[in-house]
Amino acid sequence: xxxxxxxxxxxxxxxxxxxxxxxxxxxxxxxxxxxxxxxxxxxxxxxxxxxxxxxxxxxxxxxxxxxxxxxxxxxxxxxxxxxxxxxxxxxxxxxxxxxxxxxxxxxxxxxxxxxxxxxxxxxxxxxxxxxxxxxxxxxxxxxxxxxxxxxxxxxxxxxxxxxxxxxxxxxxxxxxxxxxxxxxxxxxxxxxxxxxxxxxxxxxxxxxxxxxxxxxxxxxxxxxxxxxxxxxxxxxxxxxxxxxxxxxxxxxx
Amino acid sequence: xxxxxxxxxxxxxxxxxxxxxxxxxxxxxxxxxxxxxxxxxxxxxxxxxxxxxxxxxxxxxxxxxxxxxxxxxxxxxxxxxxxxxxxxxxxxxxxxxxxxxxxxxxxxxxxxxxxxxxxxxxxxxxxxxxxxxxxxxxxxxxxxxxxxxxxxxxxxxxxxxxxxxxxxxxxxxxxxxxxxxxxxxxxxxxxxxxxxxxxxxxxxxxxxxxxxxxxxxxxxxxxxxxxxxxxxxxxxxxxxxxxxxxxxxxxxxxxxxxxxxxxxxxxxxxxxxxx
Numbered sequence: 001x002x003x004x005x006x007x008x009x010x011x012x013x014x015x016x017x018x019x020x021x022x023x024x025x026x027x028x029x030x031x032x033x034x035x036x037x038x039x040x041x042x043x044x045x046x047x048x049x050x051x052x053x054x055x056x057x058x059x060x061x062x063x064x065x066x067x068x069x070x071x072x073x074x075x076x077x078x079x080x081x082x083x084x085x086x087x088x089x090x091x092x093x094x095x096x097x098x099x100x101x102x103x104x105x106x107x108x109x110x111x112x113x114x115x116x117x118x119x120x121x122x123x124x125x126x127x128x129x130x131x132x133x134x135x136x137x138x139x140x141x142x143x144x145x146x147x148x149x150x151x152x153x154x155x156x157x158x159x160x161x162x163x164x165x166x167x168x169x170x171x172x173x174x175x176x177x178x179x180x181x182x183x184x185x186x187x188x189x190x191x192x193x194x195x196x197x198x199x200x201x202x203x204x205x206x207x208x209x210x211x212x213x214x215x216x217x218x219x220x221x222x223x224x225x226x227x228x229x230x231x232x233x234x235x236x237x238x239x240x241x242x243x244x245x246x247x248x249x250x251x252x253x
Numbered sequence: 254x255x256x257x258x259x260x261x262x263x264x265x266x267x268x269x270x271x272x273x274x275x276x277x278x279x280x281x282x283x284x285x286x287x288x289x290x291x292x293x294x295x296x297x298x299x300x301x302x303x304x305x306x307x308x309x310x311x312x313x314x315x316x317x318x319x320x321x322x323x324x325x326x327x328x329x330x331x332x333x334x335x336x337x338x339x340x341x342x343x344x345x346x347x348x349x350x351x352x353x354x355x356x357x358x359x360x361x362x363x364x365x366x367x368x369x370x371x372x373x374x375x376x377x378x379x380x381x382x383x384x385x386x387x388x389x390x391x392x393x394x395x396x397x398x399x400x401x402x403x404x405x406x407x408x409x410x411x412x413x414x415x416x417x418x419x420x421x422x423x424x425x426x427x428x429x430x431x432x433x434x435x436x437x438x439x440x441x442x443x444x445x446x447x448x449x450x451x452x453x454x455x456x457x458x459x460x461x462x463x464x465x466x467x468x469x470x471x472x473x474x475x476x477x478x479x480x481x482x483x484x485x486x487x488x489x490x491x492x493x494x495x496x497x498x499x500x501x502x503x504x505x506x507x508x509x510x511x512x513x514x515x516x517x518x519x520x521x522x523x524x525x526x527x528x
Contacts, residue, residue, distance in 0.1 A: 047339035048332055048519040065339040066515075072340070077332025077519045087259060094255040095341040 001025045002045065002142070002172065004197075006053035009037070009044045016040040018195040019053070027143075027164070029184050029203050030174045032192035038174045039075075041192065042146050045172065046073040057142055069097060072140035072168075074131035074148060079119055085130055086115040096138045103137040106163070110156050125151035132160060136167040143171035149180045158183065178242055182207060191223060198223045201232075210236035256347065260326070260355025265362065267322060274318035274363050278311050279370055285311075286374035297381045302476060304375040304383045305464035306440055308368060309457040312395060313436045315363045316456065317429035319356050320402030324410040324425050326352060331414060332519040345514045349507065353403050360399025361392060368464075390463030397499045398456035402428050404506035405452075411513045418525035443472040448490060452502040455495040462492055 002024040009017035016037045032038040044051040047062045055062045057071060082088035085107075092098035107115070110129045112122075122130060132148045148164065149157045161183040164173060172190075175181055181189075185204035190197050199206075201220050209220055209232040219231035232241060264270060285307040293303055327334075337343040368385055376383045385391055405428050413421045435453030438444060448454040448471055462469045468489035470476060475487060 043519065046336050048335045050518050062339065067338075067342055067344060068340050069342060070340075073336060075332070075336070078336040079333065080330050081333035081337060082259070083263065091255055091259060092341075095337060095343045097342070 001056075001058060001170070003056040004054070005056075007044065007055050008052040009040050009049065010052070011040060011049070016195055017044065017051070020195075020197050022190065022197050022200065024170070024172065024188070024190070024200070026170050026188060027168065027184070028170075028172055028188045028190055028200065029181050030172050030190045030192060031176065031178070031181060031206075032174075033176055036192045037195045038176070038192050039146050041197075042073070042144050042172060042174055043075060043077070046071070046075055046078060046144050048073075048075060048077050069138075070141040071144065072096065072135040072138045072142070073144040073146070074128070074135040075144070075146050076127065076131060079131050079134070082119065084116050084118050085112070085122075088119060088134060089115065092134060092138065098134065098138045103133055106133045106137060110159065123151075125153065125156075128152055129156065129160070133163075136163050139167060140171075141169050143168035143173070145171065145173045147174055147176070149175060149177060178207065178244055182242070191221070193223055193225055196224070205234065206232065207242040209234055209241050210238040211241055212236055212238040256343075256351040257354045260351045261358050263326070264319070264322060264355045264359045270318060270322045270359060270363075274315045274322075274359070275366055278314045278318075278367060281314070282307065282311050282367065282370050282374060286371075286378045290375075290378060293379070295379065297379075297383075300375070300379045300381060301383055301465060302461075304371060304379075305461040305469075306473070307375070308371045308385070308391075308464045309460040310436045310440070311367045311371060312364055312398065312460050313432040313453060313457055314429065315367055316360060316395070316398045316402045317432035319359050319363065319399055320406035320428040321425055322359075323352055323356050323403045324406035324428075326355075327407060327410045327514075328413070328421065328425075329522070331517055334514065335518045338515060338517075345511050349407065349511050349514060352407065353400055353507075356399050356403045357396055360395045364392065364395030364399075385464045386466030387463040390466070391460060394456060394459040394463055397459070397496065397503070401452050401456070401499050401503045401506075404503045404510060407510040407514075408506045411510060411517070414517055414520050415513065418520060418522070419527070421525050439473055441474050443474055445471060449494050449498045452499050455498045458490040459492060459495050459499075462490065462495075 005021050007017060007020050008015055017040055030038055043049045045055055047065060060068055082091045089100050089103055093100045112126055112130060128148060128150055129152060132145060135143060148160055152160060157180055187203050188200040189203035189206050190199035198221055205220055212231050212233055213228060215222060215229055216231035216233055219233050221232040223230045293300055338345060368391055372384055409424050409427055413424055431453055435451045436457050439454040439457050444454060448458060458469050471488045471490050
């Protein structure tokens with residue numbers, strides 16, 4: 001269980017995540033346009049950056065957590081211990097209880113075989129694949145994945161999606177791409193807009209809903225976008241949420 | 254143990270460490286042997302002191318470089334540290350020990366190489382056998398010196414990470430800058446008992462002491478007569494006090510390092526950009 005209580009994350013003196021409280025159990029997809037604060041929130045959850053308020057993961061306050069091995073992330077900032085991919089696997093086998101054989105096998109499946117390559121020399125897509133595979137093959141209870149499909153080939157995206165379903169009991173999967181999010185229809189979802197979280201709602205219901213301006217009674221979710229209020233309605237008349245494809249388009253409605 | 258092996262491998266195979274810590278220092282060793290030695294008399298005792306003084310400076314420069322390398326390691330790993338110290342078996346103690354352990358073999362290997370080169374070049378130039386008299390002592394001084402430089406660099410890096418990266422280009426080089434200042438300061442100024450307060454002069458004096466296997470004057474500059482070195486002097490440096498000074502500095506800086514590394518958060522390298 002991930003629990004945020006009045007959590008605020010500041011970067012450069014600016015509040016990126018505004019006072020937010022929510023409770024996440026199971027795997028949840030965090031949707032949001034570019035610059036909405038998805039990665040910042042994930043960084044705070046992963047203990048990479050400081051925050052105010054409280055972020056608890058499985059009952060442990062993140063800022064006070066020490067040597068809890070149940071959480072894995074694919075955030076690039078967390079992958080600078082180890083120069084080459086082989087180094088990372090070698091070190092993570094010791095400190096993260098990574099299943100090295102499984103990691104190598106998964107890497108082979110996505111065509112990454114030269115493990116002597118330095119992590120920073122990988123292409124954008126390969127980098128995402130490598131980090132996501134390392135995060136998943138540590139067999140964590142909680143996974144915190146930032147854009148695990150970004151720059152990844154279409155065929156490999158579905159492989160990654162299947163792995164995400166297979167590994168980890170709970171966690172947050174961040175994406176701004178609704179087409180791949182469809183593969184997680186049974187999961188809960190959260191929408192982050194301008195630093196504020198909206199949700200939780202079932203992702204399938206969210207994708208099938210329609211967007212209407214204003215506060216419509218009976219909506220499954222209300223959101224503030226650029227100073228305008230929107231309602232997500234089951235089988236309404238407006239634009240279907242799923243048809244946005246990229247969440248950034250929400251500002252064009 | 255894997256992180257320790259990894260750090261040892263990375264420090265020993267880092268070409269920049271070899272470049273600045275060995276090749277660049279050897280250039281100065283050659284200058285000391287063949288260029289700056291022109292006014293030295295062809296007498297074994299002053300030449301031996303001169304050789305020992307150059308060994309001290311050269312090793313001090315090498316250890317300073319190793320310290321800078323250690324700083325760079327930590328500086329790049331803030332994102333991993335902040336995450337892994339919370340969500341893995343990595344502890345601050347294990348991490349700090351790994352960085353320290355990583356620098357010890359480099360300190361030893363580089364120290365041996367520098368001593369060997371000083372011995373060969375200075376002996377060849379002066380025509381005497383100017384071999385080091387206490388090699389185990391020199392190795393001990395190299396390890397103690399290397400560990401101190403690492404602890405200082407680690408501490409300085411944590412200051413950067415707790416404040417701003419804007420000054421890091423300068424702060425990174427503080428161990429090397431202080432090595433030059435105190436190294437030459439000890440040779441040419443009367444630092445008196447301050448020799449014990451400064452770990453840099455403690456390293457320098459220990460290396461000279463072990464190279465010669467003779468007591469070194471507290472005021473080394475008293476040996477300089479004109480441009481010549483003479484082998485007479487007053488009060489001598491106590492190696493026990495010098496070692497104690499180094500150990501105390503290292504232990505204090507290490508404890509501060511272990512304490513503060515726990516609260517490190519990701520600090521983007523871009524923060525250090527000035528343009």
